[in-house]
Amino acid sequence: MKPTIKDTIVIDRNVGEALRMLEKRMAELHLSAGKDMLEVVKADYQLMLDCFERGIQDPNGDEVYMDLLRRTYNLYNTVRLDSILNRRVSFSQAKAIAYSFSKDKDSIVSTLEGYVQDCAMASLLDETEQKEVIKKANAVHQQYVERLFNYIMVSGQWSDETTSFYLSLIQSPTIDQNDAQVIISAITISLLTVFDVNKWLVLAAIYENNNPMRLRHRALVGIMLSLPEGEHVLFPEVKSVLQRVFTNEEARRELVELQMNMYYCSHAEADSAEIERDIMPTFVKNNNLKITPISIEEKEESIDDILDYGATDRNLDEMEAKMKKMRDMQMSGSDIFFGGFSKTKQCSFFYQISNWFVPFYPDHPYVANLIDASLYDVVRSLSLYGTFCDSDVYSFVFSLSAISNQLPDNVKEMMANGPSGGMPCDVDRNSPAYIKLFYLQNVYRFFML
Structure with a gap:
């Protein structure tokens, strides 16, 4: 396999060949960025060759060559960036x-x-x-x-x-x-x-x-x-x-946390598929049950209970088991909300790249223009106690604002007072592990969606 420009610089450490390859690449792609830099590095490289031909020994020769390698590498990245800026719309x-x-x-x-x-x-x-x-x-x-x-x-x-x-x-x-x-x-x-x-x-x-x-x-x-x-x-x-x-012992511990978080983020799609396949059908099947912040209750006497004594109890047990499974997945670090919120990233808010990474705050212009006084406490509760990453909190607020007029006051009060953000979960949003996890989820959503 023919060596890449990067390999020629980093592995072979061949400045001359790398400069020839870069010059050819720039001509082929009609790239202008880095032309002046290319000429300067070529001139310095030729000067070094001339010194060698004259038998001039430079005691700092190794350092000079290493500097040329670094500058050639910077030129390589300048050319790469120029190519990307011309090819990718975003x-x-x-x-x-x-x-x-x-x-x-x-x-x-x-x-x-x-x-x-x-x-x-x-x-x-x-x-x-x-x-x-x-x-x-x-x-x-x-x-x-x-x-x-x-x-x-x-x-x-x-x-x-x-x-x-x-x-x-x-x-x-x-x-x-x-x-x-x-x-x-x-x-x-x-x-x-x-x-x-x-x-x-x-x-x-x-x-x-x-x-x-x-x-x-x-x-x-x-x-x-x-x-x-x-x-x-x-x-x-x-x-x-x-x-x-x-x-550093503390840094090593934080790196292990980060590796675990990265592992769970990389399995977000698989976890979402598992939830959709094994958990959501139970919720749909048992739509006669009402989920509250502290329990699962029957809405009214169901036909199942009339025809099959004990059906409701079995359904309750099944629902609680599925809820517990989701809580356990979440507490272990699984990104259980990716599947649901991946469908909510089409609004204009996410057309601005920085918004994928801005920490959630209720006074963000996109949020402040959508929520009324009755929803402010709900939004504030989300930002303080929610188990969503920032990107999903924004999505949730936008979805919530679309149906705010249909929400009874008691529901809004429950959401404002309870630990919002999906399922009740004892999460410290200010702990290092969750700071990294939620931020990684923001990054994952940006690149995947």
Whole structure:
């Protein structure tokens, strides 16, 4: 099999051949990104060859060649990204959005900080005016974060300056924590598209430093999902990070949790098929039974009970057994809601990529415009106690808003006061394991749907 460009760089470490292959690829695909970089690397490589021909011995020759390999690898990823941006519709659209985005770093900081300040100042206003000001601020801010997400997602290889900027921005206490989490997700999606060692090191630093838990564990998911294969030869800093992580007992435990979560996410479709095949028919068959937060009750005397004494008791036992099976699957980490909610991702909310990863909050413009006062407590309960991932909470709220006028007040009150989000389940949404699990489910839904 003919070696790939990546293999030529990472395995064969042949700069000259890799540059020839890249130049040919760029010509074949009519790619323009990286042309200047290609000429500079070619010139430096030729200079090194000239020195060899003249018998000039460079004591730092190995380091010079390794630097050329790294630069060639960065060029390879620049070419790959340019090809992807031209071929994939979603990335082409993101590129168009990013093109009009202000790349000025001071502007990014002032905009994100300005949102926090505007919300803080609004708290000084009377209630009616406060709601209106915050609603307007959220609408403008959400659009800005979407553009920032797209800009980061399609960004090329980062310089040291850009790396320092985003690391500082994510860790800044003066921007909203939801924004910081969305930026981490944008970096992760960018890494999963084309690897960039500097972006990867940003996520590693977020995880290793003493940052808020939701930032650290979102970053951990990112660094493990985008972990490079073989590139540690070119980037020893990646190997150094992994050595530090693997020698830390707490980090090893968190990695085991993450591996378990990834296993269950990868089985989401199989679990959904099992629920549809073995559990849902029982619920449909026993539609004369009423499920409440604390029990399963008979709606009225059933024909089964008249003709077959004890049928209701058997149906109750069967329903409780199926409910227990679903609870056990959920508590073990299974993604029992994927099948149901996979059919609810067609609304315009999910046309904006950042919305797949934004933590749920009731004041999100898409949510605030749909729910009325009678549903606000229900939505708040979902965000605090629900066992859905953020993506599914948004879907549930959109579905709920469509039938809100048909819901009796006592049902709304039950949903607002009880542990919402599907089935009663003793889940600590703030525990590291569930932070990782719910975030992984968001990522899984994005790529699968």
